Amino acid sequence: xxxxxxxxxxxxxxxxxxxAMVAGAVAAILTRQLFFLALGPAVLVGWLGLHDIRALxxxxxxxxxxxxxxxxxxxxxxxxxxxxxxxxxxxxLAVHILHxxxxxxxxxxxxxxxxTLVFHMxxxxxxxxxxxxxxxxxxxxxxxTWYVAAFTVGGWYCLRDREDIxxxxxxxxxxxxxxxxxxxxxxxxxxxxxxxxxxxxxxxxRNHVNYAALLVCLLPIAIAAWHLHPERRRRxxxxxxxxxxxxxxxxxxxxxxxxxxxxxxxxxxxxKLLHWVxxxxxxxxxxxxxxxLQDDRYLEYSPDYERxxxxxxxxxxxxxxxxxxxxxxxxxxxxxxxxVRMLDRNTLHGYGPNSFYHEYRPYxxxxxxxxxxxxxxxxxxHNYFLLLLVEQGIPGLALFCLLLAVMTRRAYQWYHAARDxxxxxxxxxxxAMLGMIVTLDMLSDLIETDKIGSLFFLCAGILMRRPLxxxxxxxxxxxxxxx
Numbered sequence: 001x002x003x004x005x006x007x008x009x010x011x012x013x014x015x016x017x018x019x020a021m022v023a024g025a026v027a028a029i030l031t032r033q034l035f036f037l038a039l040g041p042a043v044l045v046g047w048l049g050l051h052d053i054r055a056l057x058x059x060x061x062x063x064x065x066x067x068x069x070x071x072x073x074x075x076x077x078x079x080x081x082x083x084x085x086x087x088x089x090x091x092x093l094a095v096h097i098l099h100x101x102x103x104x105x106x107x108x109x110x111x112x113x114x115x116t117l118v119f120h121m122x123x124x125x126x127x128x129x130x131x132x133x134x135x136x137x138x139x140x141x142x143x144x145t146w147y148v149a150a151f152t153v154g155g156w157y158c159l160r161d162r163e164d165i166x167x168x169x170x171x172x173x174x175x176x177x178x179x180x181x182x183x184x185x186x187x188x189x190x191x192x193x194x195x196x197x198x199x200x201x202x203x204x205x206r207n208h209v210n211y212a213a214l215l216v217c218l219l220p221i222a223i224a225a226w227h228l229h230p231e232r233r234r235r236x237x238x239x240x241x242x243x244x245x246x247x248x249x250x251x252x253x254x255x256x257x258x259x260x261x262x263x264x265x266x267x268x269x270x271x272k273l274l275h276w277v278x279x280x281x282x283x284x285x286x287x288x289x290x291x292x293l294q295d296d297r298y299l300e301y302s303p304d305y306e307r308x309x310x311x312x313x314x315x316x317x318x319x320x321x322x323x324x325x326x327x328x329x330x331x332x333x334x335x336x337x338x339x340v341r342m343l344d345r346n347t348l349h350g351y352g353p354n355s356f357y358h359e360y361r362p363y364x365x366x367x368x369x370x371x372x373x374x375x376x377x378x379x380x381x382h383n384y385f386l387l388l389l390v391e392q393g394i395p396g397l398a399l400f401c402l403l404l405a406v407m408t409r410r411a412y413q414w415y416h417a418a419r420d421x422x423x424x425x426x427x428x429x430x431x432a433m434l435g436m437i438v439t440l441d442m443l444s445d446l447i448e449t450d451k452i453g454s455l456f457f458l459c460a461g462i463l464m465r466r467p468l469x470x471x472x473x474x475x476x477x478x479x480x481x482x483x
Contacts, residue, residue, distance in 0.1 A: 053096055057158040060085045061171045064454050065179035068203040079450040086150040093153055112406050113464045120399040124353055127392045131352020140353035151454050155461020165426055173221045177239055179204055180246040187249055197251045212247060212255030213440050214451040219243050220432040224425040254443045258436040265435030266428055269415055302367035327370050332382045334368040339386045350393040356380045384441035407463050408434055414467035430459045
């Protein structure tokens with residue numbers, strides 16, 4: 001056995017961290033910049049990633065519910081601590097893959113997902129070069145790169161078997177359960193008031209929508225565990241009750257709708273009717289769009305500016321929703337109309353990623369204007385598919401939809417080829433998540449957030465590898481590194 005004295009100081013995590021902490025403290029004192037104090041923990045995390053990157057990946061997943069948005073400057077913000085960990089994860093993955101390239105080339109990979117994702121990223125890069133705001137688009141491309149690298153490539157590289165995936169699911173669910181308990185305790189001190197739903201989730205979440213979206217997307221993990229482990233149902237019952245309570249008191253209509261969509265998606269998968277559900281959903285969307293756009297029929301539904309307000313009472317809020325006098329719904333229509341009118345120009349490559357906020361105002365219709373249309377938070381369309389169409393053109397939307405379709409198809413095949421209940425539970429959870437994410441993104445732009453974007457690209461990483469090893473039939477039809 002090696003003694004501490006036999007280990008070089010640069011390979012001893014305790015000594016290495018101590019040296020980094022001292023150096024960071026000196027730098028902080030000399031420069032009066034407190035962020036240098038993070039040097040010690042950063043070095044420790046980096047050492048961990050070099051020696052056990054899978055442990056670092058699980059740590060990254062654990063931090064997702066506990067990461068908060070921080071404005072570093074007037075024009076630059078990040079999510080701490082998970083986004084810096086994505087940067088580190090991206091760098092360490094490159095080191096690991098280059099160092100073990102022969103082993104990596106022998107790993108199974110679904111080239112349909114891989115190539116679609118590559119083309120998706122390449123198109124974003126192309127649109128960024130032609131963007132109306134090149135710098136903003138390049139920043140978007142950089143962020144998208146480390147999301148894909150950290151979660152898709154990281155998920156593919158680090159989650160190598162069923163036990164790894166289950167361990168990752170446990171980390172995500174446990175971390176979210178703890179975050180939900182904190183939010184519920186804070187909200188309870190406010191009397192679970194509807195008006196305080198946003199304040200109760202701060203500072204971990206931007207708003208109650210982001211909180212509820214992550215919560216509802218992780219709920220299938222607890223439900224799957226409840227079905228698979230009857231001996232643990234007493235404990236899991238409490239976890240599910242906490243999640244459902246958090247979902248109810250989030251007062252997020254989109255998350256409630258997503259829960260129903262997730263249930264429908266998994267039921268349709270079990271009955272082998274998923275393709276018909278997708279066709280019906282697309283047909284309904286196209287029909288609704290045609291109805292409102294024909295002869296500018298949407299103008300008949302313009303709201304009364306004075307009556308379209310925010311309601312501090314849940315009952316009034318729900319009543320205003322179906323009467324179309326709810327301010328959040330009408331503001332969505334205001335942005336959607338602007339987005340559709342923007343499509344008259346740049347339908348091929350769009351206006352460029354991250355450019356909607358700076359371009360949409362000339363295309364708005366004043367009769368749909370609301371009290372929050374000044375948009376001080378710089379939010380976008382509130383429909384991810386419309387956002388892609390405006391910012392990346394028709395090919396951008398098509399590539400994302402193709403990626404979504406390929407992922408759903410692989411999860412569907414994996415589900416029906418699985419050999420036991422535990423193996424079947426993994427694609428079932430992924431299919432439910434994808435159904436929920438699509439529903440949420442019809443009303444928001446959550447793929448661009450660390451909460452939902454991380455889950456989406458993590459699902460892509462799992463699907464890019466695991467079905468090939470789980471199903472001999474599927475594995476034969478999708479040979480590693482061959483379409």
